[in-house]
Amino acid sequence: MKYAEIRVEPPGPKAKKIVEDTMNTLSPSIDRFYPLVVDSAHGCLVKDVDGNTYIDMNSGLGVLSVGSTPREVVDAVTSQAKKFIHYSYTDFYYQNVTSLAKKLFEITPGTFEKRAYFGNSGAEAVEAAIKLARYHTKRPRIMAFTGAFHGRTMGAVSLTASKTKQMRGFSPLLPGVTHVPYPYCYRCPFGKSYPDCGYFCIDYIKDQVLDKYVPADEVSSIFFEPIQGEGGYVVPPDDYFKRLQKIAKDNGILLVDDEVQSGMGRTGRWFAIEHFDIVPDMILIAKGIAAGMPLSALVTGKDTMDWQPGAHASTFGANPVAVESALATISMIEKKKLLQNAEKLGRHMMKRLEEMKEKYEIIGDVRGKGLMVGVEIVKDKKSKEYGVKEMQSIIDYSWKHGALLISCGKSTVRIFPPLIMEQDMLDEGLDIFESAVKLNNKS
Ligand SMILES: Cc1ncc(COP(=O)(O)O)c(C=O)c1O
Known part of the structure; x- marks a missing residue:
């Protein structure tokens, strides 16, 4: 690992305390993906309150296209x-x-x-x-x-x-x-x-x-x-x-x-x-x-x-x-020619994900353009039954190992990193994602 660093299994003690406070103070209508508690974020890296560092694979929900806190x-x-x-x-x-x-x-x-x-x-x-x-x-x-x-x-x-x-x-x-x-x-x-x-x-x-x-x-x-x-x-x-x-x-x-x-x-x-x-x-x-x-x-x-x-x-x-x-x-x-970067990196990501789709039974579909890519997780390719539990397990595992991925639809993992991301960091994030897929793959 070059970029992500997990020092304390998340959620760590400080994160747990803030999550508890949040539950006791804020609207219960908000539905979160996992208990990540952000302390700071720079470029494509996010630090939590317990000192763990994660690769941002969701751009803070599609917002941080130029990364976090750019000068x-x-x-x-x-x-x-x-x-x-x-x-x-x-x-x-x-x-x-x-x-x-x-x-x-x-x-x-x-x-x-x-x-x-x-x-x-x-x-x-x-x-x-x-x-x-x-x-x-x-x-x-x-x-x-x-x-x-x-x-x-x-x-x-x-x-x-x-x-x-x-x-x-x-x-x-x-x-x-x-x-x-x-x-x-x-x-x-x-x-x-x-x-x-x-x-x-x-x-x-x-x-x-x-x-x-x-x-x-x-x-x-x-x-x-x-x-x-x-x-x-x-x-x-x-x-x-x-x-x-x-x-x-x-x-x-x-x-x-x-x-x-x-x-x-x-x-x-x-x-x-x-x-x-x-x-x-x-x-x-x-x-x-x-x-x-x-x-x-x-x-x-x-x-x-x-x-x-x-x-x-x-x-x-x-x-x-x-x-x-x-x-x-x-x-x-x-x-910074970020449209070109999104296109180039998107092509690289699609190629890697298509290869994973060939390898893993639980990847039903890979689709997207540029750095807006979805991977639909299924129980198996033939039935196309939604792999809801598997998808949840993939994003949980990825978070716990340093890649911030989230879901969409019923069982799709969405990958939409900042447009400033470079290939080696994206690859590290995709490696974590692939380990999670492998773990959940039946065959
Ligand atoms: C396509 C689309 N339209 C509208 C919205 C609503 O945006 P906001 O949450 O800023 O109100 C979203 C939010 O995710 C969206 O994805």
């Missing part, structure tokens, strides 16, 4: 904090927000004139998009996908369809939301197989949903993740979004691309939708935008963002310190 970001944040920390951009003006908006216009798909709205979290970007889509189209309905995760606020959770525990007890949710099956080809919801299916899932939306029970001219928007995140790191087939866009265009429906998890260079492009060669009507950004400072953005065409003064705002949106952090983050991604 460029810390300097930018510190310098802005000394000037002013807050002065409500919803009520007054300051300059750096416009620089960030212009930068986002440059890196988001589409060359038309754009406008940006800033909030603090992914869910806030989703809420803004729900309202704007209704406002602009004057249509009430929304479509989203099964397996989707768009957040936990009332509107966002209404579009979410990933796990029932996220909505149980909160009904009635937003009315007028229809979920359609996501193209999860490894487990096709229609029991078909790609490419022989001929994109049956697209015909289903057209011929069944929009023709029979959801009047297309009442639908404002279709919300989608270009690669489904919480739902299991599911990658749709190449032509899927072109076909979806045709349905949307034919019916005057806006396509809202939720890139909260897949954006900001994670897949080797600024935005995952670029792999599918379409330009969506709205794009939602959060997580990786500002190196851990709370910030989110909705970017759309000038003509689409036609709501009136007073229609929507947020006191803390576009906090100037978070904006400086975002500008420094984007500049780091450009200067």
Whole structure:
């Protein structure tokens, strides 16, 4: 081991105490992967309160694309904090927000004139998009996908369809939301197989949903993740979004691309939708935008963002310190050529994982783009029965041996390290993961 170092079996005594305090003080609604208690984090390494060092294979839930506490970001944040920390951009003006908006216009798909709205979290970007889509189209309905995760606020959770525990007890949710099956080809919801299916899932939306029970001219928007995140790191087939866009265009429906998890260079492009060669009507950004400072953005065409003064705002949106952090983050991604690194390292990771898939019966599927990769764990390749216990055991073992991996979907391990990671560190993390797989493999 070169990077990870386990000195005390985690959770160590200090961690146990903090976990106990947490249980006695904070909301029980928060469901954690394992009791990691962070003390400090630098680059791609995380130290816990008992002195153990781990390799960050999840970027602090997809946020730390440029790693933890990078000097460029810390300097930018510190310098802005000394000037002013807050002065409500919803009520007054300051300059750096416009620089960030212009930068986002440059890196988001589409060359038309754009406008940006800033909030603090992914869910806030989703809420803004729900309202704007209704406002602009004057249509009430929304479509989203099964397996989707768009957040936990009332509107966002209404579009979410990933796990029932996220909505149980909160009904009635937003009315007028229809979920359609996501193209999860490894487990096709229609029991078909790609490419022989001929994109049956697209015909289903057209011929069944929009023709029979959801009047297309009442639908404002279709919300989608270009690669489904919480739902299991599911990658749709190449032509899927072109076909979806045709349905949307034919019916005057806006396509809202939720890139909260897949954006900001994670897949080797600024935005995952670029792999599918379409330009969506709205794009939602959060997580990786500002190196851990709370910030989110909705970017759309000038003509689409036609709501009136007073229609929507947020006191803390576009906090100037978070904006400086975002500008420094984007500049780091450009200067350090992190899109290229994500693509190169992603290719290397896929190759290693494909080799593991050949070797181990419990690896059912490996999928992803760049540094957004999922490994679906099954009981065996033939039955494809979800390997829930095995997956949990793999992420527990990895944590205890120095690699911070987490899950998604029912039994998928997601691997999404910071974009600054280098190959030898990634390999060490993957070695730990492979030992965990080997231990859980039956044959
Ligand atoms: C695709 C997607 N959209 C929205 C959200 C919600 O973001 P937040 O937790 O910042 O509200 C998430 C969070 O994981 C996400 O993955």
